[in-house]
Amino acid sequence: MTEHIAYIGLGSNIEPAHNLQQAVATLRYAALPGHTRLLAVSSAWSSPARGTQGPQFLNAAAKLTTQLAPEALKLQVLRPLEAAQGRVRTADRNAPRTLDMDLLVYDGQEIEAEIWQAAHIALPLSELLPELAAPDSSETLLAAAARLAASQPNQRSELVLKK
Numbered sequence: 001m002t003e004h005i006a007y008i009g010l011g012s013n014i015e016p017a018h019n020l021q022q023a024v025a026t027l028r029y030a031a032l033p034g035h036t037r038l039l040a041v042s043s044a045w046s047s048p049a050r051g052t053q054g055p056q057f058l059n060a061a062a063k064l065t066t067q068l069a070p071e072a073l074k075l076q077v078l079r080p081l082e083a084a085q086g087r088v089r090t091a092d093r094n095a096p097r098t099l100d101m102d103l104l105v106y107d108g109q110e111i112e113a114e115i116w117q118a119a120h121i122a123l124p125l126s127e128l129l130p131e132l133a134a135p136d137s138s139e140t141l142l143a144a145a146a147r148l149a150a151s152q153p154n155q156r157s158e159l160v161l162k163k
Contacts, residue, residue: 001035001067007105007129008062008078009112009121013049014098016058017159019085020044023099024161026081027062033076034068042124044157050120054096060161061104061124070106078103110135119148 012019027038040063047057066073078101085099104112104125115121116134122145125132130142139147 003035003065003067004069004107005039006064006066006070006073006103006107007125008064009059009100009102009104009125010062011057011059011100011120012098013055013057013096014086016056017044019099020058020060020159020161022085023081023101024060024062026084027064034066034072036064036066036068036073036077039063039065040128041161042127044159044161045120045123045154046157047120047152047154049096050118052096057120058157058159059120059124061121061128063128070103070111073106074103105129105132108132115141116144117148119145119152119154122148123154 010020010023024038024041042061044058044060047059049055049057068076082099082101087097087099102112104115104121112121115125122141126141126145130140132141133139134144
């Protein structure tokens with residue numbers, strides 16, 4: 001089977017330190033489908049809730065290797081991990097959550113276009129994939145993260161997430 005490299009975003013604003021640490025530990029130690037393994041994890045970043053008055057979020061990014069296709073990775077790994085940590089999906093995209101896991105980049109291909117508009121995604125992901133180029137320009141993710149950080153409040157958290 002072919003090994004693929006996937007980058008995922010992790011976020012939480014309900015007991016975020018605990019829930020991000022738990023998510024990283026699960027990715028590190030659990031026997032996950034498709035021989036999915038954690039390779040690296042970014043710093044955690046604090047950001048205000050978007051579209052709601054909810055509590056602050058902690059966000060991070062993780063680099064994985066997997067034999068699963070993108071949709072299978074979402075359905076067999078990411079969604080079950082969210083559910084195991086108490087995530088309940090509702091019609092409100094901005095509702096507080098214990099854990100949110102999104103596939104951002106898969107084998108060098110952008111999956112989530114919001115990485116170029118949202119500092120809470122770009123900052124942690126740029127630590128792991130700084131040279132990723134925007135599909136419609138030559139801007140790197142590192143440059144996009146700096147641009148977005150200048151206009152969107154985010155702060156590196158003291159929380160240490162170890163690979």
